[in-house]
Each structure stands twice: as structure tokens, then as C-alpha cells.
Amino acid sequence: MESAQMLDILGNENRRKILQLLSDRPCYVSEISGRLGVGPKAIINHLGLLEDTGLIECRVDDQRRKYFNIADNMRIEVAVSPHSYAVSVHTAPINTRYHLKHDDDETSEVQKAYATSALTELNREIRNTKSKQDELARKQQGLQVEFSELMDVCMDAIDKVADNPLQAEILYALLKNEHSIASLSYNFTIHPSHISAQVLTMAKRGLIEYTIKDKQQYWKILESENETGDEQ
Amino acid sequence: MESAQMLDILGNENRRKILQLLSDRPCYVSEISGRLGVGPKAIINHLGLLEDTGLIECRVDDQRRKYFNIADNMRIEVAVSPHSYAVSVHTAPINTRYHLKHDDDETSEVQKAYATSALTELNREIRNTKSKQDELARKQQGLQVEFSELMDVCMDAIDKVADNPLQAEILYALLKNEHSIASLSYNFTIHPSHISAQVLTMAKRGLIEYTIKDKQQYWKILESENETGDEQ
Numbered sequence: 001m002e003s004a005q006m007l008d009i010l011g012n013e014n015r016r017k018i019l020q021l022l023s024d025r026p027c028y029v030s031e032i033s034g035r036l037g038v039g040p041k042a043i044i045n046h047l048g049l050l051e052d053t054g055l056i057e058c059r060v061d062d063q064r065r066k067y068f069n070i071a072d073n074m075r076i077e078v079a080v081s082p083h084s085y086a087v088s089v090h091t092a093p094i095n096t097r098y099h100l101k102h103d104d105d106e107t108s109e110v111q112k113a114y115a116t117s118a119l120t121e122l123n124r125e126i127r128n129t130k131s132k133q134d135e136l137a138r139k140q141q142g143l144q145v146e147f148s149e150l151m152d153v154c155m156d157a158i159d160k161v162a163d164n165p166l167q168a169e170i171l172y173a174l175l176k177n178e179h180s181i182a183s184l185s186y187n188f189t190i191h192p193s194h195i196s197a198q199v200l201t202m203a204k205r206g207l208i209e210y211t212i213k214d215k216q217q218y219w220k221i222l223e224s225e226n227e228t229g230d231e232q
Numbered sequence: 233m234e235s236a237q238m239l240d241i242l243g244n245e246n247r248r249k250i251l252q253l254l255s256d257r258p259c260y261v262s263e264i265s266g267r268l269g270v271g272p273k274a275i276i277n278h279l280g281l282l283e284d285t286g287l288i289e290c291r292v293d294d295q296r297r298k299y300f301n302i303a304d305n306m307r308i309e310v311a312v313s314p315h316s317y318a319v320s321v322h323t324a325p326i327n328t329r330y331h332l333k334h335d336d337d338e339t340s341e342v343q344k345a346y347a348t349s350a351l352t353e354l355n356r357e358i359r360n361t362k363s364k365q366d367e368l369a370r371k372q373q374g375l376q377v378e379f380s381e382l383m384d385v386c387m388d389a390i391d392k393v394a395d396n397p398l399q400a401e402i403l404y405a406l407l408k409n410e411h412s413i414a415s416l417s418y419n420f421t422i423h424p425s426h427i428s429a430q431v432l433t434m435a436k437r438g439l440i441e442y443t444i445k446d447k448q449q450y451w452k453i454l455e456s457e458n459e460t461g462d463e464q
Contacts, residue, residue, distance in 0.1 A: 004245065004248070007239075007242045007243055007248065008243055008245070010239045010242070010243060010310060011239055011240055011242060011243010011244065012243065013236065013240070016236070016239065016319075019312055019317050020317045022314075023312060023313065023314065023315065023316055023317035025404075055312065069314065070312060070313065070314040071314075072312075072313075073311075073312075073313045073314075073373075073376050073377055073380050074310075074311070074312045074313070075309070075310070075311045075312075075372065075373055075376055076309070076310045077307070077308070077309050077369065078242060078306075078307070078308045079305075079306070079307045080251055080255060080287065080302060080304075080305075080306045080307075081255065081302065081304075081305045081306070081326075082254075082255065082301060082302040082303075082305075082326060083255065084255055085251050085252045085255035087248075088369065090369070090373045092373060092376070092377045094313075094314060094380065107392045111392055112392060112393055114392075115388075115389045115390075115392035115393045116389075116393050116437065116438065116439055118385075118389045119386065119389040119390065119393055119403070119439070119453065120439075120453060120454045120455060122382055122385060122386045122389060123386075123407060123453040123454070123455060124455050125382055126379065126382050126383070126386070126407065127455070129375055129378055129379045129382065130379070132375055133372065133375050133376070133379070136368055136371055136372050136375070137309065137320060137322070137372070139368055140307065140365065140368050140369070140372075141305075141307055141322045141324060143361055143364055143365050143368070144305050144307055144324070144365075145305055145324045146361055147358065147361045147362070147365075148305050148326065150354055150357055150358050150361065151358070153350075153354060154351065154354050154355075154358070156347075157347045157348075157350045157351040157354060158351065160339045160343055160344060160346075160347035161344055161347045161348050161351055171351070172257075175355060175358065205348065206348065207348055207351070207352075220355075221351065221352060221355040222352045222355070223352060223355060223356050223359070
């Protein structure tokens with residue numbers, strides 16, 4: 001699933017409401033239409049878009065009536081800061097190997113007692129999982145702030161290190177990502193020969209280095225290993 | 233910032249492109265308009281919506297020209313699975329205490345050498361932070377799958393434990409969240425007296441319990457502590 005497609009999907013309130021309903025249980029079109037107070041034609045249209053992403057699927061029940069359910073575990077993260085814009089989508093197929101078929105026989109009292117104790121145990125595990133999720137979310141946010149602050153300190157260092165504004169632009173771009181001369185040239189709309197001259201100057205000064213991928217040079221900031229001790 | 237407002241903002245391709253541009257550096261309206269190939273009127277409209285969320289802000293440069301920059305660290309996560317729909321938005325104000333003002337004096341060679349070594353060190357820290365972020369994202373996704381699988385097992389247990397479909401519905405709702413009788417009644421559009429009768433039956437059987445908040449009873453699945461050993 002493409003992130004842009006998913007953000008377009010989530011940008012509509014009714015589609016968000018449909019996902020919320022389906023995350024509770026599978027639904028017929030008529031149910032969704034009734035709960036949202038929106039005509040079935042519009043609902044079918046939204047469901048079609050959702051189906052295209054693979055996030056929901058359509059099935060047919062015993063009476064041959066169509067219903068919809070969520071078909072995937074999807075997670076999308078958007079992180080925006082003064083130095084970064086990142087969107088990531090993760091999906092994981094639903095794993096139903098644990099889902100045992102329900103017997104039509106009457107459940108015995110012994111089975112009920114067993115299931116009761118299993119349920120309260122499962123409930124505890126669910127609480128645990130949720131609190132772990134909250135903790136990870138807090139950590140993620142902490143890292144994002146850390147990243148943002150690191151970039152701020154870098155801006156100061158770049159100001160001091162660069163001989164001219166173009167060098168500063170190049171260093172800033174390389175801090176975020178590896179780049180070829182061609183992609184730097186394209187991003188800054190500056191002729192490759194100018195980029196190349198600055199890049200070589202900085203390479204000589206031991207500021208940046210390149211790696212070869214697919215026969216192309218990708219430039220990046222030198223990663224510190226050698227402790228330079230020439231601070232007088 | 234409300235999550236619905238933020239998802240509406242991100243649901244538009246041009247607004248996403250504007251955020252991406254600003255995450256690189258502050259921009260004038262004319263720059264944004266040029267880069268996106270979209271008229272300035274439409275851009276100003278998008279910028280206004282973005283400004284309303286507090287995510288970007290407008291400033292004035294030395295020549296009294298307006299420019300825009302990102303004003304916040306924002307992180308939004310949407311997780312959808314067959315048993316959950318969760319949207320969370322975290323924001324953290326930009327912390328600029330590390331950002332030292334750049335001296336207008338010429339930087340000395342010694343300062344340059346020092347800044348160079350600082351930059352390569354910072355670069356390493358940035359790579360570390362990024363790989364930690366990737367790791368947390370993987371863990372988050374793992375937990376979401378775990379949660380989804382736990383819910384599947386719970387569905388089986390609920391099928392066995394419940395005396396009737398309404399009890400099953402109530403248990404499923406309580407597994408996700410604590411609820412008052414009133415909110416269960418509202419969600420299922422079933423009269424509170426019917427809900428109440430089922431809830432009391434299940435409480436007697438030691439399946440659920442309540443806590444008091446703001447003088448109201450909130451029901452939840454019993455959390456396992458007492459090992460029930462009556463499995464024959």
C-alpha cells in the first residue's frame with residue numbers, strides 16, 4: 001500500500017468512521033449507511049476505495065448478503081519536524097492460525113469455567129500489550145525530539161564548517177540522506193559541475209566521503225572514527 | 233491539535249508537498265508556488281489551513297517579506313486492525329536552546345577543524361537515532377500483530393463463556409474498554425435494563441467487575457489473579 005494513497009483515504013471523515021465501525025465488527029452496507037446517516041451509494045463508493053487499498057475486503061454470508069471486514073493490520077506513521085518529513089506504512093496480514101472453529105455443541109460447564117479463566121488471563125495480556133504500545137509511542141516521540149535537537153546543533157556546526165552557502169546546503173542535504181552529484185544538482189537546480197567542485201573540496205578536507213552503489217557515487221558525511229585531536 | 237483536523241490536512245497531496253518543502257527549510261510563498269507548480273492563491277489557502285493547526289508559522293524577514301516554517305515536532309500514528317482503530321497525535325514544541333547564534337566574525341581555521349570533528353560525531357549520533365527509530369517502529373508493528381492475535385483467541389473464549397449473543401457483545405466491548413451500563417446501552421441501542429440484567433449475571437459468575445469513577449460504575453473484564461483450579 002502506498003503511503004499517499006493511504007493518507008488520501010484517511011483524509012475523509014466518513015471513511016475514517018467506516019474503518020472505526022469495521023474495527024468493531026464486520027458490517028453490511030445497510031448497517032454502515034444507517035450508523036453514519038449517509039446514503040448507501042456514497043458508502044459503496046467509499047468502501048470501493050478502501051477495498052482498493054487492500055485494507056478491507058468483501059465477503060458473502062450464508063444468505064448470500066455482502067459484508068465487509070478489515071483484512072489487514074495496518075499502521076501508518078507521519079512525523080513532521082523542522083528538519084524532517086517522514087511517512088511510513090506497515091502492513092501485516094491477519095494471522096488467523098489461533099482462531100479455532102467454534103463447536104456447535106452446547107458448551108459444558110467445565111469448558112465454560114476453563115474459558116472464563118482463559119478470558120481473564122487474556123484480558124491481562126491485552127492490558128500489558130497496550131501499555132507496552134503506549135511506552136513505545138512515548139519513546140518514539142522522545143527520539144523525534146532528540147533528532148530535531150541534534151539537527152539544530154548540526155546547523156551551527158555547518159555554519160562554521162562551510163566556506164560558502166552552497167557547501168552549507170550540500171552538507172545539510174547529506175546529513176539527511178546520501179546523495180549522488182546528479183540528485184544534488186537536480187534538487188538545488190544548480191549545474192553538476194558547480195556541485196562537483198564543492199563536493200571535491202569538502203572531500204579533500206575530510207568532511208564527506210562516498211560509497212559506490214550500482215556503479216554510482218553516493219556522497220555522505222564522514223562518520224567519525226578517527227578522533228581528530230588538533231584542537232590546539 | 234485534533235487528530236481529525238490533522239488527518240484532513242494530510243489528506244491533500246499539495247499540503248503534504250508543502251510540509252515536505254518546509255521540512256527542508258523555511259520558504260516564501262513564491263518559492264512554494266514555483267516548486268509545486270500551483271498558483272499562489274491556492275498555496276496561501278493551504279498555508280492558512282496548516283497555520284491553523286499550529287504546525288507551521290509565518291515570520292517576516294529583514295526585507296519584510298513573509299516566509300513560513302515548521303513550528304512544531306508532530307507525530308501522528310494510525311493503527312487499524314480487525315479489532316482496533318486508533319489515532320494518536322503527539323506534538324512537542326521546538327526546543328531551540330541548543331541553537332547558538334552564528335557569529336558574523338570570520339571562523340578561524342581552528343574553529344573549523346573543531347566544527348568538522350563535531351559534525352562527523354553528530355552525524356554518527358543522527359544515524360544512531362534513526363536506527364533506534366526504525367527498531368521501535370518494528371516493535372510497534374509486532375505488538376499490533378500480537379494484540380490482534382490475542383483478540384482472536386479472546387473471541388473463541390467469549391464464544392464459549394457467553395450464555396447468549398448479547399453477553400458476547402458486552403464482553404467484547406469490555407475487552408476493548410471499560411464501559412458504564414449507559415454507554416453500552418447507547419452503543420448497542422438496547423434498553424439499559426436488558427444490559428443491566430446480563431451484566432449482573434456475568435458479575436455473579438466472576439467474569440466482570442466494576443470500578444467507581446465520578447460516582448459512576450465502569451465495568452471491565454475481571455483481571456486474573458485468583459487461579460481458578462476447577463478444571464476437574
